[in-house]
Amino acid sequence: MARAIKIGDQWVGEGYPTYIVAEIGINHNGDIEIAKRLMNAAYLAGVDAVKFQKRTPELCVPPDQQNVMRETPWGYITYLEYRRKMEFGEAEYREIDAHARELGITWFASVWDEPSVDFLEAFNPVAYKIPSAALTDHGLLRKVRATGRPIILSTGMSTFEQIREAVKLLDADNLLICHTTSTYPCPPEELNLRMIQTLKREYPDIPVGYSGHEVGLIPSVVAVALGACLIERHITLDRAMWGSDQAASVEPGGFERLVKYIRVTEQALGDGVKRVYESELPSLRKLRRFGV
Structure with missing residues (x-):
């Protein structure tokens, strides 16, 4: 049996209920009231946690992209200025x-960067997520490991060798690996859900989850059937809202259904031991002709 990690007061791993994360990310568009509405919707859907994204824009925006002009809700501004407007500071995180x-x-x-770890440490976080974009940032990986907190490693746009190098730098006893494809939204033929099983074979002692960016709910539910112990999906108030992640997100009603489908799937998977159920006995008596 694969081991588990503890996120807050919940164990996450094989043999435990699927840990469901609603990623708010940047779908709040820099508005704390939208962020709170998304938190409310996630809570009502019955998720286990909500997740945000923390960046230092000057470090995370590549130099050749910083002065690229972009149409935004704040007008025609540089990409760096857009990132600054999307970022929450201490007051918002409080x-x-x-x-x-x-x-x-x-x-x-x-x-997304080392100063962001220092920033969030003040809030005593239950875990850190390493985004796919930062999987090869070994300085960041070492910084997060040094906190001693549980780590969720996302593996989009990465080779298997890059994943192996990242895992070597982290504490395997406090790590969960998430399969993902970093396309927003991701077409079904690129989801590659069997990679969940590949990661489980490669790392039998590390829990494996799934971070989905597809349209719809079915692949995320199938991921649970394939052994994912954590499911993360972006949440939005409206998929038509402005923002790069909105189209790959799930609206509140959809999130309620997703949580329900995952819980039903957990029940339906069972334990793999064949038995005759009490509920089958009436059918057995009425229908079986031999060996009753």
Whole structure:
């Protein structure tokens, strides 16, 4: 049996209920009230946690992209300025933390650079997520490992060798690996859900999850059947809202269905031991002709 890690007060791994994360990410569009509405929707859907993204724009935007002009809700501005407007600071994260406590829901964040780790440490996070874009940032990986907190490693746009190198730098006893494809939205033929089983074979002692960017709910539910112990999907108030991640996100009603489908799937998978159920006995008595 694969081992588990503890996120907050919940164990996550094989043999435990699927840990469901609603990623708010940047779908709040820099508006704390939208962020709170998304937290409310996630809570009502029955998820285990919500996740944000924390960046230092000057470090995360490549130099050759910083002055590229872009149409945004704030007008025609540089990509760097757009990233600054999307970023929450200490005041907003204190509101997020207070609102999460009020709701009784867990929150944490992806960290895109080392100063963001220092920033979030003040909030005593239950875990850190390493985004796919930062999988090869070995300095960041070492920084996050040094916190001693549980780590979720996303593996999009990465080769298997890059994944292996990243895992070597992290604490395998406090790690969960997420299969993902970093296309928004991702076409079905590129989801490659069997990679969940490949990762489980490669790392039998590390829990494996799935971070989905597809349209619809079915692949995320299938991922549970394939052994994913954590499911992460982006949440949005409206897929037509402005923003790069909205189209690959799930609206509140869809998230409620996703949680329900995952819980039903967990029940339906069973334990693999063949038995005759009490509910079958009436059919057995009426229909079986031999060996009753």
